[in-house]
Amino acid sequence: MNAMVQSGAEGFLHRFEGLRARLPGARLPWLAALREGAAEAFRVQGFPTRRQEAWKYTDLRPVAEAGFDEPLTMLDEGLALPPGHGTARAVFVDGRFRAELSTLEGIGFAVSGLAAALPGLEGRLGALAHPQGQPLAALNTMLFEDGLVVTVPAGIAGGMLDLVSVATETERPAAFHPRHLIRLEAGASLTIIETATGPEGARYLHNPVFEIEVAEGATLVHARLQQEAPRAFQLATVYASVAAGGTYDNFTLNAGGRLVRNEIHTTLTGPKAACHMNGAQLLGAGQHADTTTFLDHAAPDCASRQTYKTVLAGKSRGVFQGKILVRQVAQRTDGYQMNQALLLSPEAEIDSKPQLEIYADDVKCSHGATVGELDAEQLFYLRTRGIPEARARSMLVEAFLTEAVEGVNDAGARSALQAAVTGWWEKQAEAAA
Amino acid sequence: MPAVTETIDTVQSVTEGAYKWGFQTDIEMDFAPKGLNEDIVRFISKKKNEPEWLLEWRLKAFALWKKMEEPRWAAVSYPPIDYQDAYYYAAPKEGPKSLDEVDPELLRTYEKLGIPLKEQAWLAGVSPQQEGGEGRSMPIAVDAVFDSVSVATTFKERLAKDGIIFCPISEAVQDHPDLVRQYLGSVVPQGDNFYAALNSAVFTDGSFVYIPKGVRCPMELSTYFRINAKSTGQFERTLIIADAGSHVSYLEGCTAPMRDENQLHAAVVELVALDDATIKYSTVQNWYPGDAEGRGGIYNFVTKRAQCRGARSKVSWTQVETGSAITWKYPSCILLGDDSVGEFYSVAITNNRQQADTGTKMIHLGKRTTSTIVSKGISAGRGQNTYRGLVRIAPAASAARNFTQCDSLLIGDQCGAHTVPYIENRCISAKVEHEATTSRIAEDQLFYCRSRGLTQEDAVGLIVNGFCREVLKELPMEFAVEAQKLLQISLEGSVG
Numbered sequence: 001m002n003a004m005v006q007s008g009a010e011g012f013l014h015r016f017e018g019l020r021a022r023l024p025g026a027r028l029p030w031l032a033a034l035r036e037g038a039a040e041a042f043r044v045q046g047f048p049t050r051r052q053e054a055w056k057y058t059d060l061r062p063v064a065e066a067g068f069d070e071p072l073t074m075l076d077e078g079l080a081l082p083p084g085h086g087t088a089r090a091v092f093v094d095g096r097f098r099a100e101l102s103t104l105e106g107i108g109f110a111v112s113g114l115a116a117a118l119p120g121l122e123g124r125l126g127a128l129a130h131p132q133g134q135p136l137a138a139l140n141t142m143l144f145e146d147g148l149v150v151t152v153p154a155g156i157a158g159g160m161l162d163l164v165s166v167a168t169e170t171e172r173p174a175a176f177h178p179r180h181l182i183r184l185e186a187g188a189s190l191t192i193i194e195t196a197t198g199p200e201g202a203r204y205l206h207n208p209v210f211e212i213e214v215a216e217g218a219t220l221v222h223a224r225l226q227q228e229a230p231r232a233f234q235l236a237t238v239y240a241s242v243a244a245g246g247t248y249d250n251f252t253l254n255a256g257g258r259l260v261r262n263e264i265h266t267t268l269t270g271p272k273a274a275c276h277m278n279g280a281q282l283l284g285a286g287q288h289a290d291t292t293t294f295l296d297h298a299a300p301d302c303a304s305r306q307t308y309k310t311v312l313a314g315k316s317r318g319v320f321q322g323k324i325l326v327r328q329v330a331q332r333t334d335g336y337q338m339n340q341a342l343l344l345s346p347e348a349e350i351d352s353k354p355q356l357e358i359y360a361d362d363v364k365c366s367h368g369a370t371v372g373e374l375d376a377e378q379l380f381y382l383r384t385r386g387i388p389e390a391r392a393r394s395m396l397v398e399a400f401l402t403e404a405v406e407g408v409n410d411a412g413a414r415s416a417l418q419a420a421v422t423g424w425w426e427k428q429a430e431a432a433a
Numbered sequence: 434m435p436a437v438t439e440t441i442d443t444v445q446s447v448t449e450g451a452y453k454w455g456f457q458t459d460i461e462m463d464f465a466p467k468g469l470n471e472d473i474v475r476f477i478s479k480k481k482n483e484p485e486w487l488l489e490w491r492l493k494a495f496a497l498w499k500k501m502e503e504p505r506w507a508a509v510s511y512p513p514i515d516y517q518d519a520y521y522y523a524a525p526k527e528g529p530k531s532l533d534e535v536d537p538e539l540l541r542t543y544e545k546l547g548i549p550l551k552e553q554a555w556l557a558g559v560s561p562q563q564e565g566g567e568g569r570s571m572p573i574a575v576d577a578v579f580d581s582v583s584v585a586t587t588f589k590e591r592l593a594k595d596g597i598i599f600c601p602i603s604e605a606v607q608d609h610p611d612l613v614r615q616y617l618g619s620v621v622p623q624g625d626n627f628y629a630a631l632n633s634a635v636f637t638d639g640s641f642v643y644i645p646k647g648v649r650c651p652m653e654l655s656t657y658f659r660i661n662a663k664s665t666g667q668f669e670r671t672l673i674i675a676d677a678g679s680h681v682s683y684l685e686g687c688t689a690p691m692r693d694e695n696q697l698h699a700a701v702v703e704l705v706a707l708d709d710a711t712i713k714y715s716t717v718q719n720w721y722p723g724d725a726e727g728r729g730g731i732y733n734f735v736t737k738r739a740q741c742r743g744a745r746s747k748v749s750w751t752q753v754e755t756g757s758a759i760t761w762k763y764p765s766c767i768l769l770g771d772d773s774v775g776e777f778y779s780v781a782i783t784n785n786r787q788q789a790d791t792g793t794k795m796i797h798l799g800k801r802t803t804s805t806i807v808s809k810g811i812s813a814g815r816g817q818n819t820y821r822g823l824v825r826i827a828p829a830a831s832a833a834r835n836f837t838q839c840d841s842l843l844i845g846d847q848c849g850a851h852t853v854p855y856i857e858n859r860c861i862s863a864k865v866e867h868e869a870t871t872s873r874i875a876e877d878q879l880f881y882c883r884s885r886g887l888t889q890e891d892a893v894g895l896i897v898n899g900f901c902r903e904v905l906k907e908l909p910m911e912f913a914v915e916a917q918k919l920l921q922i923s924l925e926g927s928v929g
Contacts, residue, residue: 053506328846341858346828349859354869356852361843361873371858371865 007067009046012175013039015070016142024145025118034126038141041131048135057319057351058290062259063233068175068205071095073168082195082227085416086160093166095176095206096146109158109190114147114179121149124181128211128239136235136263140177140209147179147208150190152218158190160412165206167198167229175205182210184218184246191221191410197256198229205233212240212248216270219247223413225420228256230286237263244270244299251408252279253417254289255424262289267296268304268330275304278407280417282424283348284431285314292321297330297360306337309404311397312348313428322367323355330360337367342374342400344393394425452721453922455691458542458661462580465522467664471495473521474634480522481603481637484610494623494633501627507790508819508851509759511732514697521635523662524582536584542659573684573911574599576656578669581637588652598643599654602670605641612643616674620703620740620767628699628761629736632668636701639669644679644710653909655684658698660720660731666697673703675710677743682713684912687756689721693729695758700735708743708770713751715908716764717916720756722923725814727786730758737764741773744799749776751907753916754789755923763821765794768802768830775804778904780916782923783816783848792822792853797830797863806837809901812848813924819851826863833860839869842900844893844924894921 016039025031047064048055071094081091081101090111091101097113104111114121131138152158167174184190198204206228214220220240228234234257242248252262266275281289295304310318320339341350354367374396382392401421408414465476474495478488503514525536574588576599583601592599598609605613623633640656660667675681689696698720704712714737723730733756739748750764766775777793795804810818820839841850852869874896882892898905898917905913 331846343858343861346861348861349857351858352856352867354852354854354867356841356869356871357849358841358843358851358871359849361846361848363843364870364872366868366870367852368869369854369856369865369867371856371863373861373864 008064009042011067012139012143013043019143023143024115028118028122030122031118031125035142038131038138042135042138042142045135045138054292054321056353057321058261058288063205063235066173066203066205069172071169071174071176071204079166079168081164081166082197084162085193085412086162088160089162089164090148091164091166092146092148092178094168094174095165095178097148107158107161108156109150109152111161112149114149114181115145117149121181124183125179125211128213128241129209129237134237136207136237137209140179140207140237144177144179144209147181150182152184152188152190154185155187158188160191160193163192163194165194165196165208167202167204167206167232169204170199170202173203173205175207177207177209180208180210182220183213184215184220186216187218188215189219191413192223193413193416194222194224195227196225196234197227198232200229201231202229203231204229205235207235210238210240212238214240214242214246214248216243217245219249221249221408221410221413222251223408223410223417224250224252224262225416226252226254226256226260226262227420228260230256230258232257233259235261238265240264240266242266242268242270242273242275245272246270247274247276249276249409250278251413251417252291253420254279254281254283254291255420257289258287260289261292263292265294265296267298268302270299271301273299273302276407276409277306278404279308280401280404280421281308281310281318282421283310283312283316283318284428285316287316290319290321293323295324295335297324297326297333297335300329300331300333302330303334304336305407307404307407308339309401310339310341310350311344311400312341312350313344315345315347317349317351319351321353321355323357324365324367326358326360326363326365328359331362333360333363333365335363335365339369340400341371342397343371344374390429394429397425452691454688454719455721457690458538460536460538460661461526462662463524463526464520464662467520468517469521469635477522477635477637481606483606486614487606490618490623491634494630497624498627498630498634501624501630503627507761507821508817509761509788509790511695511759514732518664519697520662520665521668522637523580523665525579525584573653573655576601576640578638578656578658580660580662580665580667583638583640592650595648595651596645597648597650598641600641602639602641602672603637609641609643612674613641613672616672616703616705620705620738621701621736626736628734629701632670632699632701632736636668636670639671639700642673642681642683644675644681646676647678649679650681653682653684655686658685658687660689660696660698663692664694664696666699669700671700671702673712673714674705675707675712677708677710680711682909683715684909685714685716686719688719689731691721691729695730695732697732698735702735702737704739704748706739706741706743706746706748709745710743711747712739713749714739714764715912716752717912717919718752718754718756718760719919722756722785722787723758725785727758730787731756732759733757734761737762738767739765739775740767740769741775742769743773744770745772746770747774749778749907750793751778751904752780753904753908753919754779754781754791755919757789758787760789760791762791763793765796766804767796767798768804769798771799772801773799774802777806777808778907779808780811780901780904780920781809781818782811782920783813783818784923785814785816788817790819790821792820794823795825795835797826797833797835799830801832802830803834806835806839807903808839809904810839810841810850811844811897811900811924812841812850813844815847817849817851819853821853823855823857824865824867825857826860826865828859830860831862833863835865837867840900841869841871842897843871843873890925893924897924
């Protein structure tokens, strides 16, 4: 069997045709219809191009041209899992849930792999992620095989859950499209720390889609540490819906990968819902990372806060696009967004497009953006105190990132992030030395 | 006066009286046949007695335009425009030979608009016959463009003494062909965008300004645009060249009659600033905005761009946009020269059903180039107001600097305010700062003014003027006064 691997949208559509009867849940009519619709949407849209406003700064041609295969996942022995942050842990290898590697005993809520749970997910799967106009969600819906299903019952404090994604395929380029469904019922709480990694040299596509429901008064902290292999692609899309009095707290660290898109759509559907979206993009030579947020204020009295920081070293390119929509019903909205970029290299590029679209008058909305290099005066100050140049630079970069990291409302998640940031900087310093 | 009558009067003054410039002048006009094709382009060129190269230039633009599509990315909506259902050339029949021969009907029109076309009055030190008769310290040279042609230009001789050329562009084509040929289309090429291509094919008049080396223009130059005829579009073209070390301040104003139809205004303005030159370009845009239901009004789709070609050159755009049913306008600066400076100060108001999508582009190419953007958007009624801007820093623009501030004010819960800035930086030593806010008029500010005995409308007017102060202070004095009044008038009827 050495059929040519087809690339582009055709490659994925071809794969869907070949796999459709064997995909999990193929016998569920509702799911078959959902996949069919997604395939049609993907066929019509194809991969987005830079002519589309939402993709103005990110060119997906490297993904479209690559051509991907089914992950085979040969080795389990000696599989290096990243360190956990809590006791509960759900492990995915090449996008597939691995119960035997996971630790999920004794937690007070329901966690399972998606493939096994599919019969009970009619109406829930696809409730928030719609293939129309969202080619990556269409691709995911068409081809997902597994994912995580989490339901935290009303009033339960779920503690911390690690979501680990490891890629193993080093020989052939593999693609996997996990679909994660997370639901917090009224008054529940949970912290998820997601870590995505892969072996050096691996060239794979990780295309996860999250559908997140936060019910009345519930609180979800969702920290995503994207540390994929240097040649990997991650195209992640998060859809979150937050009901009255609920809070969704997303932090995304983009440190790995060659071409990365982190797209978050949050809708505040009930009064006094809150959303914090923070993130850091730490980029080195050859990396392109894009954070695109869309925040939909669809109810009155909601507050949203966003802080995104990008540090660019080497020949890297960072993108931030953030749109805040305030609908007419969303009176007394309080929205704030800040994105800042720090350039460490003359070859780096940053593109930023914050955006406000406001149809309610009793609102307080603002955004800010800054771009610059390390402040020479600050550097000088530290040097005069006897701090070596490299150390001084690292202090200033860390200080630059602090604001984004401090926005995370969970001490455990915060320290995990801090560690990841420090790790990235050390690697950069090594590379420079 | 009984309360009912008073209410009726107020409503009338708001819906009709508010646009004081809505009258129409009956004057004998010369039209080209309706529609747009190569023959019309040839007709216009012939009418203007243009040289062959300019006709070729127009035809090339027309060929490009035919292949182009109308831009649809702006946050505005309007029914499709039938480009064949308009006159592309309309001019008063008897062209004046000199100022003294200007049709008295035209003079009366401009008098009514408060635009002085009589030099004598200025020279004699008498203030013009306009309301209030406010004295002015400085004369202003005026080029008056009526539909498709320039009808009068004042102070030409005085300016000529300093070597300044200020004349209709059709005259410049005859008298200064080399200058026109050298610069026309050098900032906004024919195929730049759909409307620029259309303008390049059918432009009829507009102003031409050349300020020689080292000359500081002794007076404000201004062009006053008036659309009068029915079913016409106005396609003026303005070209300003400030040679090394020169300085000029240029003002632009415009009005149109009230009509139920939409009329198209697709202008192109090109500015060129050479070494150490400064151009200050101020606009008070007061085209007819349509009525409260959104019937009629001007579609203002214009391309304005400046090139700061020389080192230390500076271009400053100031605009007060109160009129037009739809505004699509992005006065921009290409900062080529090292240490060149671009500025953009804007107030845009949308009331009733007006839509505005406006902003600027600052393209930093030279070293140590700086740009400042201050934009104030005010939405009332069912108006939609969008700031759309680009700041791009090229790798070579070391130590470039940009500061942008966009503030939006919402009056009423049926309007919208949007901000869409693009920031693209490829230079490590550049520094870019952008901030945007959206809010409504604070209750405590209103309460404070009301408790001092101000009416609701006066209070809003005062607060809005305060909100726009940073921009208004950039306007030449006479214009600032006019602009302040205009802001208040534009917002009439927007507050309960």
